[in-house]
Amino acid sequence: MRGFLLGVVAVLTIVPIVVGIWLGLMSVTTERQVQNLKAPFPVNEDTLLEGMRLYVGNCSLCHGLADGQPSPMAQGFYSKAPQVAADEMEQYPEGMLYWWAEHGIRFSPMPAFQNTIPSQVVWKTVMFIKSVHHLPPAVDAAWKAIPRSVVTW
């Protein structure tokens, strides 16, 4: 009986430790894989212009325009949406930005786009976000000229 109880205690102790280590290793592997993901096209004026157009259509209502001011909808969020012009979204590796956009962020308004938008399109919005503070002059001018009426009344 004593041996049996010790066995149960040992299993109850060891199983969570093994599961914990396994989950830890899995998340390190996933994070590395995600960080190494790269855009499947060259980042240039054409793809950034396209990325800007797609960003404005799919992301700007929540992540804002060049003025860095949240839209009326974004002001009502809990949790807050980072503003692309003001909150350094580009600080993360492009693979992580892409991962979040594909999978969404749980318990927040950030949607998962993996079943609704082709991955090339998601990548283009992501590379626009990543480059937003060092855009080629023509793209920068187009970005700054987008009227605020796109995201507000």
Ligand code: HEC
């Ligand atoms: C309906 C609102 C909404 C839309 C549309 C939206 N997002 Fe988000 N997004 C959020 C919110 C809110 C967060 C912050 C979530 C959190 O951290 O709790 C977020 C976070 C993120 C993050 C994580 C990085 C960071 O700095 O927190 C990325 C990357 C991102 N969004 C990319 C995109 C892209 C790309 C699009 C368009 C294809 C998009 N989002 C469209 C609301 C939105």
